[in-house]
Amino acid sequence: MPIPILAVTDSRHAAGASGNCRTRSAHRSCGVAGVAPTAPGGSVEVRVSLRRTDPWTPRKDAPVKADPAALRRLLDLAGVDAELSRLAHRRRTLPEHAELTGAETAVRTAKDKLVEVETAAGDLDRDIRRIERDVEGVRARTARDNQLLAGAGIGAKQATELQHELDTLARRQRVLEDEQLEVMEQREAVGIDVEHSREALAAAEQKLTDLTERRDAALADIDASEAGRRRDREGIVADVPAELLAAYDKRREQRGIGAAQLVARRCQACRLELDRTALAELRGAAADELVHCAECGVILVRMKESGL
Numbered sequence: 001m002p003i004p005i006l007a008v009t010d011s012r013h014a015a016g017a018s019g020n021c022r023t024r025s026a027h028r029s030c031g032v033a034g035v036a037p038t039a040p041g042g043s044v045e046v047r048v049s050l051r052r053t054d055p056w057t058p059r060k061d062a063p064v065k066a067d068p069a070a071l072r073r074l075l076d077l078a079g080v081d082a083e084l085s086r087l088a089h090r091r092r093t094l095p096e097h098a099e100l101t102g103a104e105t106a107v108r109t110a111k112d113k114l115v116e117v118e119t120a121a122g123d124l125d126r127d128i129r130r131i132e133r134d135v136e137g138v139r140a141r142t143a144r145d146n147q148l149l150a151g152a153g154i155g156a157k158q159a160t161e162l163q164h165e166l167d168t169l170a171r172r173q174r175v176l177e178d179e180q181l182e183v184m185e186q187r188e189a190v191g192i193d194v195e196h197s198r199e200a201l202a203a204a205e206q207k208l209t210d211l212t213e214r215r216d217a218a219l220a221d222i223d224a225s226e227a228g229r230r231r232d233r234e235g236i237v238a239d240v241p242a243e244l245l246a247a248y249d250k251r252r253e254q255r256g257i258g259a260a261q262l263v264a265r266r267c268q269a270c271r272l273e274l275d276r277t278a279l280a281e282l283r284g285a286a287a288d289e290l291v292h293c294a295e296c297g298v299i300l301v302r303m304k305e306s307g308l
């Protein structure tokens, strides 16, 4: 596979030369082919016209004409586009977005708390069952000892031993019953915590549901407004000549606003008052000539109140 050899006709584009076309894409847009296919036996010179080269440089030779009626429609368009921008901003900055994040965190926290107290309640229930089994064992043993003691043929020594064991069992039972009481009191308190935590979780989930509905309603409202404005836009765009619309769209892409009125020598897009030179140029321009704000570059629409 032969290696392509760079061959250029303009010294500004030679490797190392200073110029604006340092990157391949810039090079392409400046109209000079950078890489030429290799012909058998050597390099090939590629000569490309430098005329009509950069698509981004505005052409000065064809001024856009705009009659006052078309400019009025352009202002209508700017009004609709401003409304669409406001709606997009409102969609992004709905307070419900932040509130929902907070509500989701609250639900997670409430769930964690409920798991914590339910686990504590489960542990205490297990303790209660263990104590109950122990108490049951002590009672059975006490009943058996009492039965033996009451039976016939018990010697004095065995009777003393049995009585001793019964005393021990009675003490053990009191200790277990005290413990049982204490654990049941704890379980009761934790049971109240569980109830409160369930209520707190239900309230947090309800708040999340309400907020979600509110957010969805706000978004649906914005959707409906946007759909309306887009329909308005289609109607207006149909009235604006293509060339004027292209000029407007280009300014809007660059600056967010495409066109504005000049009121009392002040551009209504950047709110700056134009200086004498700029005003003189505007006065000198024909009524159907497209003019721009010298400060922010938007299409300026002149009117009675412009102060020209």
Ligand SMILES: [Zn+2]
Pocket: 267, 268, 269, 270, 271, 272, 293, 294, 295, 296, 297, 298
């Ligand atoms: Zn301006």
